Amino acid sequence: MDAYNILVVGVGGQGVLFASEAIGEAALESGFNVRVAEVHGMAQRGGSVVCNVRLGERVHSPMIPEGESHLIIALEPLEALRYVRYMNRETLIAVNSNAVIPPGLIISGGRYPSLSEIVKGIGEVSKNILIVDALSKAKEAGSPAAQNVVMLGLVSASGKLPISSEILKKTVTQLVKRKFQDVNRRAFEIGFKSYMEALNSSSLYLTGKL
């Protein structure tokens, strides 16, 4: 199999690294060769963060070529927009609807594009967009910090990821400290269940009904 490419994007502190590592570990357990290119240092201080995850037999470079992501997990809408050049017609794009507004914008008086503008822009590249309010789902699971795991559950339910949901859920739980395991398992399950919901509401966005 040629490389399956996943781009995980978000804001420093949202758990982009964790989500990417979890996919990487699950891929290894599923018997794939895998590369996860992480960002360290500067990017963790509220900056834009992107991780490249590639699985498959013929993976050498850790970096995804432009236009060749099969899946994009965006923990923040503006960050989804930032990486549009990695998308193509077939890319599945999962977007957490919760905006994190860069403080620089408030200072400069700049405007943060609305969710519908962002979705419309992305929607011109690919129609496969899932939108979910991962923050409220994560709170429902017991911790606002679990937004990233909600998103993992969501994309797992789409069936597009070449890794089984059981393995991914297991890895996510194993990677965290014992006291956070329940929250993360719940967040994954809630995310998984929200797939149908996201499918319906996202199509409303795309047809312009919202």
Added chain:
Amino acid sequence: MVDLNALASLESGKLLLLGNEAIVRGALEAGVKVVTAYPGTPSSEVVDTFYRIAEKTGVYVEYSVNEKVALEVAAGAAVSGVRALCSMKHVGLNVASDALITLAYTGVRGGFLAVTADDPSCWSSQNEQDNRYYARLANIPMFEPSNSQEAKDMTCSALKLSEELELPVILRTTTRVSHTLAPVTLGPLEKSAVKGVFIKDARRFVMVPSNALVRHDVLLDKMKKAEEVSEGSEYNRVFGEGEEIGVIASGAAFNYAVEAVDKLGVKASILKLGLTHPLPSGKILNFLQGFDKVLVVEELEPILENDVRSIGFALEKRPKIYGKLTGHFPRSKEYSIEVVYHGVAASLGLAPPLEAKRQDSTLPPTPPRPPILCPGCPHRASLYAAKTTLGKEMAYCTDIGCYALGVQPPLEVGDILICMGASLGVASGISHALGSSTVAIVGDSTFFHASIPALINAVYNNHRIIVIVLDNLTTAMTGFQPHPGVEPTRGHRVMIEDVAQGCGVKYVKVLDPMNLMEARKALKEAALFEGPSVIVMRRACSVDERRKGVYSPPYVISKEKCNKCLACVKVLGCPAFHLSDGELKIDEVLCSGCGLCVYICPVKAVEPSR
């Protein structure tokens, strides 16, 4: 987040490891016993990982005060027959180079490996220097892995080669190797000496001129042997049998080359170089003979390309060599599949390369999201106090650390930044030139790293510098490592104010920057002081506090009192503030409860939540 138990003790199996973690594993497999470092992205996880497994493995691990000291401590162990490793980021080797280049002359007795992590594209660095030059400058062997597996294997081989040749060796990684997770097959863990012996041999180890001249020839002989090793090394070998084009590649660039050739469907052979100094000239010559066209794929400087050209000169029928010198590749920034793809295609005369799969659309503009000081960061208070007390006209010399993020709006404090510890020296020069006080901003770890000689210099020459030491009690930028100013696990704590006093500074103040009144008073006094002054602004990093489980209740904005002047956001830029639907709020999760914004709000609308 790797399973440290597995990393430290498994003797077989597979783990998903960062290049940096793989280096740790390779060193353990080679029986390393002493590890030293000064942290710096992208190298930090090497020492951090070692630090976490130090007890379990019995390896001595030290966060040294700077890279030169780190290299010297490791060298001391290695000359005593104990296998040692020191690690640093690329610019760190500049600091350590003085010791390294002469260590090549004395050589070592136990294996000695210097790990240097280059950062093409400056993801978190002040320059893009190519450290492959250091292997050539010091005349010592260098290994360059292209993935985690090789990082592990080469670390192990490099330590053994070092011990065999009694020569220091460099392992050079780049960000994409250091920070990429990839599977690694583990090998057995070797036992080696924990205790060393120092066998005196002054002619070998005392580098006075007469001895050094002799040792230079010894070094040259050792490198002849190293060349034989390089010729026979499995790390230097040919992949594929294609005849259309020959490709020579090393490090991360090799990965791009494989994929680009694959994507283009070109029939190529790739000579992969892993032991890149000394080069296997024979192998390269042999390889060149089979082709009309050879493409050299390497990031940053055209080092290999120049060497390949001069090696190829011996041939009667020479292939055309493509690379940076022919304009097929850029000389700055890291490579990508696209860059390499274009290079291969262009050198074969294939056009047009890589049809763009992406589509264009009417996208709204994407505002930038640069890294910023965290919520509750004590540096925000310090920089705010300095700027509002000393004024915008003052020259602010800043340094390497989180506080460098203070150059961004709204604080915009920082007019020049060069390298670790340079703020004091540069400020001295500026203040001399201007004939007035100049500010030097330096972090705690950076102060110990390289500022003390400049401080002594300022005292002796009476430079009018106001040194603001931002002491957040950790090395925050690189991942919260300790330094001599924090509570030690062995030894004694060194107080910055004591050092300053000991250096002869006559005005030394220690204060909490959250106490703005006190900070302002001290800054005013310092500005009038004839000579260097030191103000230590001490308050723990807010992120580190949270990591340790210390939480303060967040602040809230009173809806009634807030008149939406936005002073708090526009003056401080704390990311805990949110403007949603025209209403200003403080994010309860992000707010660290530092209370700084309470001082700023003109209508006192910021209140404690409980």
